[in-house]
Amino acid sequence: MKKTLYIFTSGELKRKDNSLYFESEAGRKYIPVEDTNDIYIFGEVDVTKRFLEFAAAKEICIHYFNHYGYYTGTFYPREHYNAGHVILKQAEHYIDKEKRLELARIFIAGSIAQMRQVLKYYQTRAKNGKEEITALIEKFKERTSELSEGHTVEELMAVEGHAREDYYKMFDYIINDPDFRFEKRSKRPPLNRLNAMISFGNSLCYTMVLSEIYKTYLDPRIGYLHATNFRRFSLNLDVAEIFKPIMVDRLIFMLINKKMIGKKDFDKQMNGILLTESGRKKFVAELDKRMQTTVNHRHLGKSVSYRRLIRLELYKIQKHILGEKTYEPYRSMW
């Protein structure tokens, strides 16, 4: 499994013949091109065109985050797969209202099921609110049936929005730490520590899915839930819905409950609260560990890493689109 490279220091990404390296005050560090899946840039890193060319040839995506840890953009190399038929089918599933609705319904059902799974894990472990969590687990069953009644993507998105709102309310029970109150979901900027972690984690999740999409025949521009406006990639946002609860939310609970991240890892910035560089480093290190963790895969009957799980999910979506097999989203077992 190829690795992800995270760069927090400042320097320059360069190329010499057929090798890539990062040059900083600490010296020259070579990048194992054949073993690198993607690069996350957090530091002040300049890049030469020759670097980008070789990275593109090696199919490496480069994701940029600004000084505050906000995602700014991605260098997406030219498609290496040239599957006109997949893109046609992908477009057809967007243009055809029924087909789009079916996919939107599956994504949202998958997302709610994953949130429910997180709640089930904490149902007995949470210090408070066991009753509330249990009640919400029950309620989520109904939410799923509401989905079959939704006749537009907007109606479905509303169901998802309500479910997520209820779900976030449980965070205070699960975390139970006065330093990390949920209050309400706030973005750009997040207004408290917990929201800062959610925003940062979600943006990492979106780019990880984007990196994996690049490795398939799918086109990130055509999504089904999030495609109402064409101002950003959208398929990665759809697929991230399935993975945010297990990849991001559970990681946040772990980081806080094990006191791995605390008050000192946050800063007041731009009228909001953001993770400091050291906070981001800890977050990324633990997320990376988690991405490499293997979980038992029900159908494959073997262990696969989380990163691999994302790729498998994309293959399932591809099969759905090609009419080979109806997409069933991944559901974690614990």
Added chain:
Amino acid sequence: MKKTLYIFTSGELKRKDNSLYFESEAGRKYIPVEDTNDIYIFGEVDVTKRFLEFAAAKEICIHYFNHYGYYTGTFYPREHYNAGHVILKQAEHYIDKEKRLELARIFIAGSIAQMRQVLKYYQTRAKNGKEEITALIEKFKERTSELSEGHTVEELMAVEGHAREDYYKMFDYIINDPDFRFEKRSKRPPLNRLNAMISFGNSLCYTMVLSEIYKTYLDPRIGYLHATNFRRFSLNLDVAEIFKPIMVDRLIFMLINKKMIGKKDFDKQMNGILLTESGRKKFVAELDKRMQTTVNHRHLGKSVSYRRLIRLELYKIQKHILGEKTYEPYRSMW
């Protein structure tokens, strides 16, 4: 309408406060950020992260092309105009049989008209076969009316195939050189010198159109004539039909008739005949000259280069697909 910036020289893209500039040997050139939609980089251009951040904030995409002019990748800001709607429309015109047929008909009519135009140019100039050429010019009128009777893309392709066969037969009259007989169209490998030149020229034409497609919102994977096989880009093949007669065939006639390329520029290779390296160099140099040549543009009322002509053609196709204006293929005047 925001503008596109093309950078051919080498240098560095930098930021100072809220302005972006390009620094090269020639000095510092400021980029009007509010007025720039995207930047195309052809030179050896390095970029600072602070530049990318501000470009991202202004939703400016940055497209990279390598030393040979091939597209390598794009920096997509978090929010950008990703033209998902163009690809959807492009797919719709493929999926909808009538829409696809209409476009296929236009491409083939355009291709036949261009072949006819080449014949007209040589009608008086050819040493032999004036009668045959004149007869074929007449026959091509009928071919165009046959197009309205074609009810499948395959039928239309057959009309085009017959027209092209007749057209190639005229090559011997136009060239009239025993070293360069057409015989019959042979590919992979070409079996004689003329076919070697046609194959080489056509492949250059396909990649030139592909390069230009990357400068538009169109997706090269979805074509209308050539999309039956999914192993290659196809929109460029469609558009090349319009340009092959003037860009490739007329160049070949010129190279042979002016004795710029001769027997010694060919080699027996892989059971066929191919241009030698020096032959290819001469061909490319002359093609490149031709691409930079400006021709009078009927509608624009000004001179544009052939390369620009291709781009304009793509914009017309984009307009057709977006339902703004029915596509009318370029027709050379001489």
